[in-house]
Amino acid sequence: MKGLLLILSLTLALSATASEIDLEKFAQTYFKTMIATQAPNATEVDLENYFSLLTDDIGHSHLPWVTDDSRLPDGKEAMRKGMLFYLGAHTQYSAELLDVFIFNHSAIAIRYKNSAKGIHPESQQPLAYTQTMMEVLEMENGKVAVIRKYHE
Numbered sequence: 277m278k279g280l281l282l283i284l285s286l287t288l289a290l291s292a293t294a295s296e297i298d299l300e301k302f303a304q305t306y307f308k309t310m311i312a313t314q315a316p317n318a319t320e321v322d323l324e325n326y327f328s329l330l331t332d333d334i335g336h337s338h339l340p341w342v343t344d345d346s347r348l349p350d351g352k353e354a355m356r357k358g359m360l361f362y363l364g365a366h367t368q369y370s371a372e373l374l375d376v377f378i379f380n381h382s383a384i385a386i387r388y389k390n391s392a393k394g395i396h397p398e399s400q401q402p403l404a405y406t407q408t409m410m411e412v413l414e415m416e417n418g419k420v421a422v423i424r425k426y427h428e
Contacts, residue, residue: 296381297418303376303384305329306413306420311371313359314392318366323359327352335422345422365403366394374408384413 306329312322332352337345348354371390378384391406408428413420 299378299381299384299415300376302329302415302418303378303386303413304373306384307371307373307386307388310411311369311390313363314366314369314371314390316364316366316369316394318363320360320363323356323363326359327356329420330355330423331416331419331421334420336425337423338425339427345424347421361397365397366392368393382415384415386411386413 309322309326309329312318313326315322330352331347333347333349334351334355335345335347336351336355337343369390369392371388373386373388375387376384377386387408387410389406389408393402393404395401396403410426410428412422412424412426414422414424
C-alpha cells in the first residue's frame with residue numbers, strides 16, 4: 277500500500293511539473309501578441325490570437341478607467357467587444373519590453389514603454405501618448421486569468 281501511494285504521489289508530482297509552462301517564454305509570447313493588437317494594421321485575427329492566451333472568465337483592470345477586475349463568465353467577450361471598438365484606431369504604435377518578473381507559477385509582471393498616435397473612434401479627436409506600463413498577469417492552468425494594468 278505504501279509503495280502504491282509513493283508511486284501515485286510521484287506520478288502526480290511529475291505530471292504537475294510537466295504541465296507547468298515556462299512563464300518567461302509565456303511573457304514574451306504574451307507581449308508580442310498583445311502589442312500586435314495595437315498596431316495600425318491589427319486585425320480580428322490578431323485579437324483572437326491574444327484572446328487565446330486568456331481564460332474565458334478573464335478579469336481585467338486598467339486604472340484609473342477600469343477599476344473592477346472581477347472574473348465574470350463573459351469576461352473574454354467583454355474584452356473582445358471593447359478591443360474591437362478600438363481596433364485600427366492607431367496610425368502609429370511602438371512598444372519596448374523593459375522588464376519581466378516571474379512569481380512562482382502564479383503570476384507574471386511585464387513592464388514596457390509604448391507610444392501611439394491615432395484617432396479616437398468615438399470622438400474622432402486625435403490621440404497621442406507615450407507611457408510606461410506594468411501589467412500584472414495572474415495565471416491559471418497556463419492562461420491569464422486576471423490582468424491588472426498600471427501606469428508609471
